[in-house]
Amino acid sequence: MRRIYLDNAATTPVDPDVLRAMTLYFSENYGNASSLHREGQDARRAIEDSRRIIAKFLGCKPEEIVFTGSGTESNNAVLKGLAFSELGKKKNHIIATTIEHHAILEPCEFLEKQGFKTTILKVDSNGLIDLKELDRNITDQTLLVSIMHGNNEIGTLQNIEEIGRICKKKNTLFHTDAVQTFGKYDINVKKMNLDFLTASAHKIYGPKGVGLLYIKQDLKNKIEPLLHGGGHEFGLRSSTENVAGIVGFAKAVSICEKRMRNDAESIKKLRDKLIGGILKIEKSRLNGHPTLRLYNNANFSFQGIEGESLIMHLDMAGIAASTGSACSTKDLRPSHVLTAIGLDHVTAHGSLRLTLGRSTTQDDIDYAIKTVDDIAKNLRKISPFK
Ligand SMILES: Cc1ncc(COP(=O)(O)O)c(C=O)c1O
Structure with missing residues (x-):
């Protein structure tokens, strides 16, 4: 049927061109990107080429892209990573919305148990937040505002540019979960005043199990890594890189750009x-x-x-x-x-x-x-x- x-x-579904690009890194080019020999350096080059493609697409520097294992991981990495590095300091308040993905709401609940305060903004009957309410709720204690771009269930798109402006005016960091919009809409992290952005490859005809976190250059030292180990991904995400997955992600992005x-x-x-x-x-x-x-x-x-x-x-x-x-x-x-x-x-x-x-x-x-x-x-x- x-x-x-x-x-x-x-x-x-994985785009056939994505699959073709990935296959090479499961078979002939199987090197570990941390190895010094030619096989390793081929893998390293493939990762850095992919990083450049995606950075150009988002309007940022390649060093500002950290590859992760999923959108869920990127969301956890920014919320917990920022909170852990701020532990015991002045800022202890996080703002999100009632319609965020569980990968934002659950870390918020977890952080509440660790002593952080959260404000979960309500949305109207169409799923939009009230920008004035957001503005009112940002205080000098606010560490992060995390508001999704497009909702995965009802599709509502928030005014990310305006939220970015409000956060900048209030001197607060801004993260958006763009898992449902990345690759579908023009997103320029600089124009949108974004400090952090989450995306995931499998929503855009790429492979499952690969995500990314955009982190503004000067904030990289403000994120405590979730995974400690060999210091991969600028020390922010230790794990031998998923070379085929990353190559597939970049190929999927190139196709999105054209289409x-x-x-x-x-x-x-x-x-x-x-x-x-x-x-x-x-x-x-x-x-x-x-x-x-x-x-x-x-x-x-x-x-x-x-x-x-x-x-x-x-x-x-x-x-x-x-x-x-x-x-x-x-x-x-x-x-x-x-x-x-x-x-x-x-x-x-x-x-x-x-x-x-x-x-x-x-x-x-x-x-x-x-x-x-x-x-x-x-x-x-x-x-x-x-
Ligand atoms: C808005 C949103 N955020 C985060 C995620 C989680 O992404 P991943 O499946 O890569 O963990 C999803 C997945 O459905 C999503 O729709």
Whole structure:
């Protein structure tokens, strides 16, 4: 049976050109980048070339890119790393938002237990933070503001440039989790006044298990490493480098750079058709901002329908979809993002996230709309929520 993959926010397939670029570093060029011989130096060159490609893409210096094992690791590295190096000093306050990924919220909870104070800013019904509230909450104790760029569940895009301006004015450090926007939108870390940025390769047709943390040059000595050891990645992330993964990440970025405008236009057009079609279904609503949202994201709630059942029936009909974040699919509590935008528990349980990618076609969208409609009708007949 034909499969339609509408879960590109969870992960994307590795681009064939990325895979080709990586293969060489599993086979012929297997050297350890720390070795002095030719095999090692070939690996080192591949890593540094990759670093340059990605740095150019972000508008920063190559030395400001630290390769990590994931977006989760980068988020942990910046929050805990900064907090540990500031331990016992003046600044002990961190600001985040209610709709951050668990890889931000959990480190915040952990740091609270270590004596740090956190302010978790609320968002409005579209998922946007109040910039004035952010401004008001920054004090001279504030060590870091960490606010995501694009939300992985509802797609809402925050005004990162303005947040950057506020943090600069208030002399506070600013980190953004850009896992869902990196490679999809123009991001220039200098123009956006970013001190730290997190990205992950597997969301942009690169391999799983590779991430990066942009750290502004003069702040590198303010981050206590999570991993101590051989001093790799400027002493900030000891571990023998994942050469093939890093090469794949850079290749994925080069492809994004070339395709960025086309992808954005064509995927948005299909996504808008999807939203239009699904909203014709009885008692459906769109979650997240109507316009300030990731161009590949659609998130709906259906009254009287249980999201998990919808996903299972869609899967049987050949469609891969999700109720929200892939990381919390085993968690039966409603999504913290949907409750943060004010959805009651029943409505939040009836959610469906469809995220498009490069391979999505008009036929896929037509089929998805019709299938969701059919399944919703059938599920409503047997729903205990009626
Ligand atoms: C916004 C956001 N942050 C962080 C992560 C974690 O990234 P990784 O899967 O590379 O650990 C994800 C993954 O879904 C995400 O969507």
